Amino acid sequence: MEFEVQDHEIDILLQDLMESYGYDFTDYSRASLKRRINRLYSLDKFSSFVLFRQRIKTDSTYFRRFVEEITVNVTEMFRDPLFYKTIREEVLPVLATHPFIRIWHAGCSTGEEVYSMAILLHEAGLLKKSLLYATDINPDVLDRLRKGIFPLRFIKQYSENYIQSGGKQDFSSYYTAKYDWAKFDEKLAAKMVVATHNLVSDRSFNEFQLILCRNVLIYFDRNLQDKALQLFDESLDTLGFLALGAKENIKYSPIYRKYKQLDNKERIWRKIA
Amino acid sequence: MAENSITQAIQLIAIGGSAGSLDVILKLVPALNPRLPAAIIIITHRKASSEEILVDLLNAKSTWPVREAEEKDTIAPHTIYIAPTDYHLLIEQDHSFSLDVSEKVNYSRPSIDITFESAAEVYGPAVLGILLSGANADGVEGLRHIKTRGGLCLVQDPDTADVDYMPRQAVQQVKIDKVLPADQLAGYINSLFDTQQK
Numbered sequence: 429m430e431f432e433v434q435d436h437e438i439d440i441l442l443q444d445l446m447e448s449y450g451y452d453f454t455d456y457s458r459a460s461l462k463r464r465i466n467r468l469y470s471l472d473k474f475s476s477f478v479l480f481r482q483r484i485k486t487d488s489t490y491f492r493r494f495v496e497e498i499t500v501n502v503t504e505m506f507r508d509p510l511f512y513k514t515i516r517e518e519v520l521p522v523l524a525t526h527p528f529i530r531i532w533h534a535g536c537s538t539g540e541e542v543y544s545m546a547i548l549l550h551e552a553g554l555l556k557k558s559l560l561y562a563t564d565i566n567p568d569v570l571d572r573l574r575k576g577i578f579p580l581r582f583i584k585q586y587s588e589n590y591i592q593s594g595g596k597q598d599f600s601s602y603y604t605a606k607y608d609w610a611k612f613d614e615k616l617a618a619k620m621v622v623a624t625h626n627l628v629s630d631r632s633f634n635e636f637q638l639i640l641c642r643n644v645l646i647y648f649d650r651n652l653q654d655k656a657l658q659l660f661d662e663s664l665d666t667l668g669f670l671a672l673g674a675k676e677n678i679k680y681s682p683i684y685r686k687y688k689q690l691d692n693k694e695r696i697w698r699k700i701a
Numbered sequence: 702m703a704e705n706s707i708t709q710a711i712q713l714i715a716i717g718g719s720a721g722s723l724d725v726i727l728k729l730v731p732a733l734n735p736r737l738p739a740a741i742i743i744i745t746h747r748k749a750s751s752e753e754i755l756v757d758l759l760n761a762k763s764t765w766p767v768r769e770a771e772e773k774d775t776i777a778p779h780t781i782y783i784a785p786t787d788y789h790l791l792i793e794q795d796h797s798f799s800l801d802v803s804e805k806v807n808y809s810r811p812s813i814d815i816t817f818e819s820a821a822e823v824y825g826p827a828v829l830g831i832l833l834s835g836a837n838a839d840g841v842e843g844l845r846h847i848k849t850r851g852g853l854c855l856v857q858d859p860d861t862a863d864v865d866y867m868p869r870q871a872v873q874q875v876k877i878d879k880v881l882p883a884d885q886l887a888g889y890i891n892s893l894f895d896t897q898q899k
């Protein structure tokens with residue numbers, strides 16, 4: 429793919445998005461943004477930048493497609509099984525001591541991560557006293573999360589991940605398969621609070637004992653990462669846990685000195701101050 | 702850099718490989734001149750979390766510092782970076798790394814094409830792209846980009862590759878500067894830098 433949309437044109441698009449829709453992508457990592465924008469440009473067979481720009485500015489349905497395509501929504505259940513094993517073995521036993529558990533999944537995409545967490549809570553006997561806040565910038569992925577229906581072709585991988593994460597139940601007891609889809613048990617979804625939330629512009633809205641924000645910060649530049657981490661810090665109880673993606677780190681952020689990473693080096697930090 | 706050198710000084714060597722490339726990499730890297738002033742990025746298709754193994758293997762065999770590429774790391778000369786598994790690796794204009802978990806490309810994440818294209822965008826003629834043994838065509842498009850932007854392309858001779866599909870596609874589809882048997886790759890790379898310094 430030869431890049432058709434050039435850097436200065438991307439600046440123009442990002443400016444438009446702010447003016448027309450109030451979405452600010454200017455502090456996203458540029459290389460990935462540029463690739464996604466160009467991918468969409470060729471996928472939708474635009475013949476000129478002018479037409480592309482016009483379409484995004486004037487057609488709000490297309491704008492939603494644009495957001496969905498340039499933000500990456502790829503996700504999995506029990507992605508990085510050892511991460512979930514650590515949640516099971518080291519985080520949930522601590523959360524169990526609370527009368528009431530609040531967890532925030534920021535940038536949860538279509539919700540595979542949230543359903544995975546609900547399964548862990550269920551198995552630990554904690555689901556009844558938990559609430560899982562599932563937020564994302566993109567309303568369309570949240571619609572899919574609410575349905576709790578995921579493609580059946582991924583279930584084999586998910587059930588292997590589940591077992592590696594220390595799961596002992598029969599994974600198929602959590603969903604009913606129908607045609608090409610697996611519909612997850614509604615008792616899992618019953619504890620989810622779903623809402624749009626933009627990490628660039630929205631504020632802290634509650635206090636949590638555990639915040640997960642996985643594979644979202646890699647798309648942000650360092651300033652925006654710091655800003656998001658600040659927001660998580662404001663939203664986390666003392667002695668609460670902050671969990672990031674496998675390749676994300678808080679070590680360059682100002683909040684770092686208040687946190688201690690778990691000993692096994694999974695990307696989970698505990699707020700100690 | 703000398704004004705009379707034919708090629709612009711190479712700052713980045715991007716190596717891509719898939720099935721059958723590990724041995725080649727483990728022989729090539731230690732044979733490189735330990736004082737080459739370029740950075741090396743290695744993108745291979747591997748099982749999840751085996752990047753640590755590759756980092757360790759190369760660290761044991763080479764005098765160069767070897768590490769996994771981390772997001773926001775600035776690329777430093779004379780350092781070897783290994784692309785982490787399960788993420789695409791891109792390069793920003795300021796020469797720092799970005800990671801991306803989007804869809805696989807050519808059934809692969811990391812995709813060699815994505816890193817090669819990104820390297821070509823940012824480093825232009827200062828990239829040397831190398832494609833080794835492998836069973837799919839990931840990397841071929843990337844070499845085309847490197848070529849278009851004035852970089853140099855080197856491919857392992859398909860007849861000496863464990864799995865010849867990937868290098869053969871490259872040779873058939875892109876105007877490759879040099880096709881060499883595995884054991885001559887390192888010597889050729891070293892010689893490129895000799896002429897640069899003249």
Ligand SMILES: C[S@@+](CC[C@H](N)C(=O)[O-])C[C@H]1O[C@@H](n2cnc3c(N)ncnc32)[C@H](O)[C@@H]1O
Nearest residue numbers: 499500503535537564565566626627628642643
């Ligand atoms: C790659 S997915 C990660 C999904 C899941 N957390 C995981 O690790 O598998 C990234 C998600 O971040 C969301 N996102 C991107 N920018 C955001 C922002 N400014 N605020 C909230 N969510 C955002 C995207 O819509 C996308 O669903």
